[in-house]
Amino acid sequence: MSRTYESLSAELRQGWSDDAQRVYDAAAREFAAEVAARRAVGVAVARARKASGLTQVQLALAASVQQAEVSRIERGHANPTVSTLARIAQATGSRLELVAVGERSA
Template sequence: MRTLKDLTGFVEEEAAAEGPAAQAELQAQRDRFRIARELALLRKAQGLTQAQLSARAGVPQSEISKIESGKANATGLTLFRMAHAMGHAFRLEPVGRVAAPSSPRRPGAAGKGRTARKRATRSRKFEPA
């Protein structure tokens, strides 16, 4: 192996050979490094030092350094604090084919049609405690 591209190809082949769990772990590592890189770029774009971000976010500067260098596996709360301190938030985005969560059903609604559910809802009265 002579290049980073060669190494990346080797790691991807190994993960594929080991199966879905290894591929999921590889993707988790990629996501962790991407988030760390984006937070570091955002901090620098705002002209903040790690110490300044530390004071704003309530996260130790040493932890910020470890996160940005990929040496720490930060908690979601720590990442949220860092992003929020810089005026940003996280959002969930779909990846690949993921089944949509099913909507929760109310107890007792099974087998009832829409009209029956409407009637049952209307017949309930609010009574103060």
């Protein structure tokens, strides 16, 4: 009989102290936010690439990164450096902008 990860995880957490549960919950929220941010970066990179009429291969060549890395970034599976994102922005004719959470660029 197999068990789901969720059921096993819930069973194991039942014995945790309140402090341990709070730490876990905070870490889970932080991880979810990081995953969402990576996906948002990936969507922005894919939009910029497509708007500039480039394929992933062409972008990779222009930005001096591997095509597989472009793919990972676009899917939200990579943690690109600011330098990599700046090269991608330059190659797509875009602007790299860091905006505080909750703010919008003008």
